[in-house]
Amino acid sequence: MPIRNKVTLLDIVDNPLIRIPVFLVFILIGPLFLPGKVAADTPEGLEGFSPFPPAQSAGEFFFREEDQGMVCLNNEISQDEDTVISSMEQQRSEYVILASYSQNVLARSSIERQIALYTTRRRKTFAKWLERSGRYLPLIRDILKEEGLPEDLTFLPLIESGYNTAARSHARAVGPWQFISATAKRYGLKINYWVDERRDPVKSTRAAARYLSSLYDQFDSWPLALAAYNAGEGRVRRAIRRSRTDDYWKIARSHYYLKRETRNYVSKFIAAGTIASDPEAYGFNDIDYHRPISFEAVTINHPASLSFIARCAATSLKVIRGLNPELKRWCTPPNLRTYTVRIPKGMGEVFRRCFENASARDRMPRIPYVIRQGDTISEIAERYGVPQKEVYALNKGISPRRLRPGSMIYLPPVNAKRGRVISRPNRSRSVPYVVQAGDTLYDIAGKYRVSRRKLYALNSGVDPRRLRPGELIYLPYRD
Structure with a gap:
């Protein structure tokens, strides 16, 4: 039965037809039933009564505020004030605030x-x-x-x-x-x-x-x-x-x-x-309640992308974002060495093995970029559609006034404006790649499973026989 339909002593006392007889009864026979100090109180004391929520109590108890605390008015209870307060707290209804409005x-x-x-x-x-x-x-x-x-x-x-x-x-x-x-x-x-x-x-x-x-x-x-x-x-x-x-x-x-x-x-x-x-x-009879959230908290000791966390937890990126709604970006904060993430329950051991065996590049993918003459951090960020804060976070200690042509920095793998892998300034569907020692275009095409024809077309100005470590080339972007 809804709380709003419960009848309490106050509901009876508020009835003008029986208020006076009830007061007279309390005045005449109250001292016979009420112990000690409370028995001598006048009817005005009733104004302080509040009904104890009945959901968890064996009977109806009523309490009145006194200077010393709450005093029980049921003469079958002979406990001191501290015991009564403790008992009240243990037996009170779960919804004490919701129940209290019925008095007013x-x-x-x-x-x-x-x-x-x-x-x-x-x-x-x-x-x-x-x-x-x-x-x-x-x-x-x-x-x-x-x-x-x-x-x-x-x-x-x-x-x-x-x-x-x-x-x-x-x-x-x-x-x-x-x-x-x-x-x-x-x-x-x-x-x-x-x-x-x-x-x-x-x-x-x-x-x-x-x-x-x-x-x-x-x-x-x-x-x-x-x-x-x-x-x-x-x-x-x-x-x-x-x-x-x-x-x-x-x-x-x-x-x-x-x-x-x-x-x-x-x-x-x-x-x-x-x-x-x-x-x-x-009348809300057909509510399809969502399943209660269930997760396991694990602490990682390196920053990681949410997509990598999802892969290690054998779940989707959507699930990881739902379990960690406080994370606003594509990764855990790069400036924090350790971070606690939530993954589906029961996947903790699998996740730890995957995370510990992965390389730093797998955990936190970054796009290398070689500084060119005249580049500035703000221009690079604007060109690739990434926030400057992320560029600085991924390149600790970088000085915007001391960018040297030929030096390499890292960009986030996600375009903040489009939510996709960043592309070249001319917006062709490609991603940058920094040549490593011993690389050839043939080897790079095989390693990344891309067509050599497309690779050569994207890098038409590059001599495949004179690739230099640190040189920037572009790979076809695949959805």
């Missing part, structure tokens, strides 16, 4: 509007989000458990990104948790030309867990913490100060303190989580 009429109406939106106008989009959630929900849930956070926060990426690791907002927030750059770096995520760890489902979830924990420590309220996650801590503090209340739902009722997105944010989260936790109850 303001919250309930706002959340039900969002539920109606997700089940009607945005139904098709929400169904896609649910399908994609199957890939990441188990992973995120386990991490949040380890970090000691409520499990219903697992559904927060549902409204942030639809569990899309490549999601990017108009505010330049990136990844499943939609971190902006400054916040991501504050919580240890790396963002540079080669990687963007906001896209990494593991690292970004760890960072989000630390951030959410910090926000809860600041505001001592999950609605306020979630609002701050959306709008920033400063805006929420100002809203509290100006509204003179720390009740998120009262703040959100006014148009003066928070932007519309933040006023609706917590309602969207609870609505989305409520549906996702029981989709059949809301």
